[in-house]
Amino acid sequence: MKNMGDGRRVARVEKEIQATIAQFLIRGFKTPLPGLVTVASVRMPADLRAAKVYISVLGSDEQKEEAIELLQDRAFEIQNYIGKELKMRYCPKLTFFADHATDQVLKVERILHELAEERKASGTSEDEDTDGDADSDEN
Template identity: 35%
Template structure:
């Protein structure tokens, strides 16, 4: 499949799923969530949606479970707007890049404080 087509589909899925989350899925377990990236396989059969979750650890886990539970509904809604023969199966995965960057920033701040003390 064309790399350009895959990238366009990834961006389209990202926008559509973000809109679905903003309009609100009717599951109260879904908290504040941001779609950070979408990866679609070259054959357009599978899509992994990376989400950034906010809240306590329990709220994050509940949100991820609720999103995984709603994957079928989201796939059905995507099927209504996508003009593809096969709609990709959807899996949700936690994007930890924000947590990692915050950890690196805190380490750099500690190093800076230690240098200022010496």
């Protein structure tokens, strides 16, 4: 069985592909993308022939879908740019996906902030209750 590669090499190539795509979006992408688009991550198998590109879009759901569609339609141009910038035996075939991890992180942070606000609002009454309970237990 053939050794399919080193995990460190795959991680390094993923990082380079991510940076190159981001560079293309800044410099070479002619069509303006809706919302604020970020290349969140890139995942590749050990053979480095395909790449799942996860895109984070700050904006509405419609803007997210539109940005993903635009990028997928222009994937060939991005692949050509990667082929010119990076010296690789094979240029990976790109597939774009929405990054939901960022949305989940923001949702968790919002929930934690709401809980902190609730604790702060009810914190003064709880402190008084615990002090009162402690005094009554001692008597």
